[in-house]
Amino acid sequence: MLSIFTILRKRRNIESMRIVLGLVAVLLLLVESGGAAKPSGMTNVATPAKVSTSSAEKARVDFDTQIQPIFKSNCMPCHFTGGKMYDRLPFDKPETIRKLGVKVFTRIKAEDERRLIENFLTQAP
Numbered sequence: 411m412l413s414i415f416t417i418l419r420k421r422r423n424i425e426s427m428r429i430v431l432g433l434v435a436v437l438l439l440l441v442e443s444g445g446a447a448k449p450s451g452m453t454n455v456a457t458p459a460k461v462s463t464s465s466a467e468k469a470r471v472d473f474d475t476q477i478q479p480i481f482k483s484n485c486m487p488c489h490f491t492g493g494k495m496y497d498r499l500p501f502d503k504p505e506t507i508r509k510l511g512v513k514v515f516t517r518i519k520a521e522d523e524r525r526l527i528e529n530f531l532t533q534a535p
């Protein structure tokens with residue numbers, strides 16, 4: 411590198427000097443961006459991981475995706491559209507489940523399903 415500069419200085423070739431300085435600047439930028447990318451990449455990985463674990467603990471029970479499937483698999487067809495109990499107790503509506511509360515446990519025995527329904531009943535509507 412030094413020899414290049416010496417040659418360039420001897421020749422006083424300003425144009426070549428500019429090219430070399432430009433290359434040095436590009437190299438510095440590459441090194442700089444490479445160094446900056448690593449820590450920011452690490453924080454990007456760490457942040458969503460933290461958010462997902464904490465939100466999983468406090469996650470709301472979703473009626474459509476978590477509660478309704480339980481009733482669909484156990485209480486079809488009577489409490490769904492076209493069933494004989496749909497007018498009185500429609501199980502595709504969260505209000506019906508809230509109104510009945512733990513009464514549904516007379517027909518739902520699975521522990522994991524009961525826990526989900528209990529969490530749904532205790533959370534704010």
Ligand code: HEC
Pocket residue numbers: 481484485486487488489494495499510513514515516517518
């Ligand atoms: C084969 C049709 C049928 C299925 C399947 C069915 N039900 Fe019903 N359900 C009825 C009928 C008919 C009534 C009203 C007459 C009665 O009290 O039994 C009723 C009434 C109820 C009541 C009112 C209170 C009570 O105990 O009488 C609840 C609560 C209830 N069902 C929950 C459920 C749940 C939860 C499921 C699914 C795990 C379910 N039912 C599946 C037909 C059904």
